[in-house]
Amino acid sequence: MTTLDLTRGNPNAAPVGAASAPAVAPAVEKPSLLGLTRGRLMTALADAGVPERQLKMRATQLNHWLHNRGAADFSAMTNVSKDLRAVLAETYTLARPEIVTEQISIDGTRKWLLRMPSTGRHDRGAEIETVYIPEEGRGTLCVSSQVGCTLTCSFCHTGTQTMVRNLTAAEIVAQVVVARDRLGDWSGAAPEGAVVPDDGGRFVTNIVFMGMGEPLYNLDGVRDAIEVISDGEGLGLGRRRITVSTSGVVPEMRRLGEETGSQLAISLHAVRDDLRDVLVPINKKYPIAQLMEACRSYPGASNARRITFEYVMLKGINDSPAEARELVRLLKGVPAKINLIPFNPWPGSPYECSDWETIERFSEIVFRAGYASPVRTPRGRDISAACGQLKSDTKRLRAKERLALEAAE
Template sequence: MTAKAPITQDVMTLPRKLPQEGKVNLVGMTRDQMREALIAMGTTERQAKMRVGQIWQWIYQWGVRDFAEMTNLSKAYRADLDAAFVIEIPEMVSRQVSEDGTRKYLVRIAGGHEVEVVYIPEEGRGTLCVSSQVGCTLTCSFCHTGTQKLVRNLTAGEIVGQIMMARDDLGEWPKPGEPKDETRLLSNIVLMGMGEPLYNFANVRDAMKIAMDGEGISLSRRRITLSTSGVVPEIARTAREIGCLLAVSFHATTDEVRDKLVPINKRWNIETLLDALREYPKASNSERITFEYVMLEGVNDSDEDARRLVKLIEGIPAKINLIPFNEWPGAPYKRSSNNRIHAFADIIYKAGYASPIRTPRGEDIMAACGQLKSASERQRKSRRQIEAESGLG
C-alpha cells in the first residue's frame, strides 16, 4: 500500500531534558500522595488539604508548569515548592499531522524511552489514544506494538502527562480570569495505545482518576474507554476502581484462531473471557461493552465468523467495532475487502447489534500503533551504523 505524504509534518529533534536532581514530580500524584508530599516539605497538616486543592487546579485545570505563576500562593511558599518539586510531563520528540487531521506524537519519557500518542478529531469531539506501557508482552500477531518487547510500565504521571501534552499542542488550557470555553477539542480518552492497560493497573487507575477529577481535566468516566486483550482477573476491578467504559480486543470467534491472533487467549480463553464480561458490573444498554474486531482477509472475516460472533456475545450489552486492518510494513495479514467488511457488518446489524466500521485514520503518518516508534528506532540504528562504518562511533 502506498501511503500519501502527510499534509503537515512537523518533526522536532529536541534536546533531552535532564531531571532536576532531588526534586519530585507532582504530576501523577493522587491527592493523598500530594498531601503527604507537601507535609513532608513542611506544610502543616491543617493547611495541606487546601494547598493540594490550589496546586491541583493550577496544574490540571490551568495547565501551569511554573510555581511562580501560582499567584494565590505566597511568594515564600512558591519558592519552597520550587525547591522541592517539579511539574514535568513527557517531552514531544516528533509530531505529525495527517491529511485527515489525525495527529501522531512520539514522546520521550524517563530513561530515554519512547511511546506513541494519537489524537483523532471528529465532528463535535476529539479522542486521544493513550499508551500505558513501553512495548508490550502480548505479541498479538496483527499488532505492530506486539513486535516490540516490553521495556517497562508507564508511571501514572507519564500516562496523564500524555493528556496534558496533547492539550498543550491543541492550545486547550483555559486562562485564569477568562470565560471558560466548554468546547472540548480533547473530549474522550481511549487506552488503546501501546501496552496492555490491565497489566499496569494501579498506574492506569491513578492517571484516570486524575483525568476525571472535577477540579482539573474533568473528563467524565463515560468519556474514557479502557481496551484490554482479556486480562480476566482485572476486569471486574476495572469497574470498581476506575468505572470507565470497557472495550475488548476480541478479533476471533474460535479459540484456535484467537490463540494465534491474541495469544493471551491461551491463558484465558473465549469462554472464560465472555463469562467475565457477562458479570461486568458496568455493562448495561447505556454502557455497552465494545468488542473490537480487526478485519483480516481470509482469517476471521467469513459469514460463518459473523454468525458465530453474534451467538458468542448473546446476553452481553455490546456493540462491535469492525476495524479495517491498518497494514504496516512486513505485516503477516491483509485488510479484508470493503465488500467483505460490509457483508460481515450486515449480519451483525441484522442480529440487533450496532456494528460501526471504523474509518481508517492517519494511514499517511503510520498511525497503526507502534509504527512511529519503530521508525524512530530504525533511524537511530541507521545513524549508529553510519557512525560505526565511518569510524566516528
C-alpha cells in the first residue's frame, strides 16, 4: 500500500516520488463552475452579464472545456473571448476539491480522501472518500453522495459515521473530475503530474454510486450529477454505465428510474425481514415485500437491463443453502443478477466472512436457478477501500483542525 499525503507544506506540491496534484483551493470565496448542469451554467453566465441570446452557446462551450477537456483555468478556453474569460475569472473559480490523501492498493485500486471547499469560519470543508477500481478493459469509479450516512447498516463501516450533509451535484461530479485529473483521463493532454496508467485501458468507464451515503436520500443531487456525467459533450459516460445502489428507499425508486435512466442496484443482504431489520434497518420502514414490488415495477428493467442485488456473505448469518434457495424464490419475476460480496472486515465489526466453500455452494444454488451470481473479488482491502469499508477520517481530522484553528485565534 502507498499513501500520498498531499496537504503538507505547499498544498499544491506533491511529496517526493509522487505526482503533483492539480491546483486546489480548500477555502474558496468565489463559487465554482465545475460540475454544474448546463442550466446552472446558463444561470451563472447570465449573472456574469452574458446576453440572453448567447447563453446556450456559451454554456455549451463551458461544459465542453470543463467536463470534456478538464480545463482547470479559464485561460485554456481558447474559443471563449478574452473579455468573457476575464469576467468569469473575476466572478467564479474552477477549483477542484482538495486531495488530502491518495492511497494506492497493491491491486491498483486508488482511494482519495477529498476535502470540499470551506463553508465557514470553523469549517475546513467536509471530507468524503472516492475509490477508483481498475479492471481489464474498464475502470470503475465509486462515488459518494453524502458526507457520512443516515443509515446504520450493521455490517457497513460507513454506517458508523455520523451523517453530516448531502453532497451537491457539483461535489459529486467533482469526484469524477478529480479522478480524471489524477489518471490523465481527458480528451486533451494529461494534466501535469497525472498518474497515467500504462496499460491503455484503466480509465474511468463506469460510475457506481456505492460510496458514502444513501443516494436516494439525495436524489435531486444525484439526478443532476448524472445529467452532467452522462452529457455526451461533457464527461460522456452513458447512463447504462452508471449504477445507483440503494438500501431500499422504496418511495424514490420509481423516480430514480424515470428521471435518471440509470442502472439500479439493491443492497439486499438478507431474505427474511427479521434478519434484514438488523443488517439493513431501513427494512423496518420498507420491508422486503415492498422492496421487491418496487423492483418489479422499476422503469426500464428488463433482461437487457437487469437489476443487481448485492448480498454480503456473513459467516453463519445469511449464508446457508436454505437462504440461497429463498433468494431464488424471492427474485422470481425480476430481471436480476446477484453479486455475492465476501464480507470485508473493519475494526470493531461483529461479523466474519463466510468461508470460501460456503460462498461457492451458495453461488452454485443461485446459478443453477438461472441467475448470474458472480462472487465479487475484494479490491483495495489493504487501504480500506473495499465494499463496506469506506469511512473518512472527517470527525477526527476536523476536530484536530478546529482545535488548532481556535488556538491560533
